[in-house]
Amino acid sequence: MKSRIPLVLLACGSFNPITNMHMRLFELARDHLHQTGRYRVIEGIISPVNDSYGKKGLVSARHRIAMAQLALETSDWIRVDPWESEQEKWTETVKVLRHHYNESLRSLQFRKELVRNNWHIERATEDFLSSLDPVSPELKLLCGADILKTFSTPNLWKEEHIKEIVEKFGLVCISRAGSDPVQYISESELLTQFQHNIHLVTEQIQNEISATHIRHALCKGLSVKYLIPDSVISYIKHYNIYTEESEGKIKGI
């Protein structure tokens, strides 16, 4: 029986705040990849962007990380990673991918060392060790299919970065029913060349919870219950995070 390739999903973004839809993307991606029969999704990572990204309305990473942690408490496979938000300045997506890929290799190596040290040298052959983890995990970028469209926006991405992302890592793109992401791929030679590494997943159950709408609703005192986890709602209320001021509507004194 051919063994499945272990796979880690990484999602980058503002998560300002995290919503049920963000988490849904992971579930959809995992189901899809498992159904191909080729992969075994072992981990999901949410990587909130650095504060210096400078997007309007972006609240402190400290809060965005805390909210994501609360939201993911009930998940046994998705976690939030603060590395990107802790860097000195904004980090390109490809660098975040490289970092997490190296981390997963490092922990794989560490596990092999552990096993090796617990066994007599004669037993710990390379063959045996590689049978434990036959393949090192692949790391793929999880995103909405509209990211494919942004690849063609001038000066937004470096060409060599796009190449590295699709060639070395790979994409899992979620799109809503009725949209046609295949078009974005065929319009780009680079994406066409690596289309085997771009997994397209269609979301049939529409649930478009935009974080922008969530923030606006919170500013107006409207309910966001059942759109984001209760624990995140409590956190936002407690720290009074999203206000007209934080949205940049009122200039701070």
Added chain:
Amino acid sequence: MENPDNKTQVVLLACGSFNPITNMHLRLFELAKDYLHETGKYNVIKGIISPVGDAYKKKSLISANHRVTMAKLATESSDWVQVDDWESSQNEWLETLKVLRYHHQKLASSNPANSLQNAVPLIKPGRKRKQEANRYIPVKKNQLSPETKGVPQLKLLCGADMLESFGIPNLWKLEDITEIVANHGLVCITRAGNNAQKFIYESDTLWQHKNNIHLVEEWITNDISSTKIRRALRRGQSVRYLVPDAVRAYIEKYNLYSPESEDRNAEVILAPLQKYARGCKQEQTL
């Protein structure tokens, strides 16, 4: 008095299969409450989820016990929406109007304004004395008018699909629809208001009572239908973050939805269609 700011108190009632309950159902309540509050005229004090009885005989409808339990699990974290199992515990299918009447009656009889225990209220300056005359008259069942002083208005909460189902032959009685919109009112959550507005415009009955039909546009496209949830479950796909976690766990524990459960009632006719088709005269125009 119990209503110092003079706002009309409202209770929202949602009828339906809830097979299973989803985040979308729960959102309907939140959207309706926010909308009514924003008008400045209403104060929503309670939400009631009333799952339909098994006798409705809808295809794929699983046992009411499970549906009621899941709805209760889903509303545990809500401080104003609750589940009522009166409708589901009846032996026969009940028209929506009967469920409305039942809950309205319940609200009226538990209303302190009709209780003899009420002490003489403080008379606020400018308040007309004749209002006190109503206070000690017990409400007679037959004469129960929704305008009864102090009784909250009970409104039917629904999606645009229920509104438009008024047009399906033999599904609703015209006089029921009339009484629902005349005496109670609808709060209807829609995606793009246009279809619903057009539907109301094209119906003389609905148009006549359009002031009692509130159309609320949802600002997040939410298509988490129970049908799609059941389909995903049959295919072994995740429904996390689409239904409350406690509901997902309950479904998993009892393995509620399968190809077999989807085929329940496949050969049976829906209760209202059976009931009305038998005694049907000519089709009444909505």
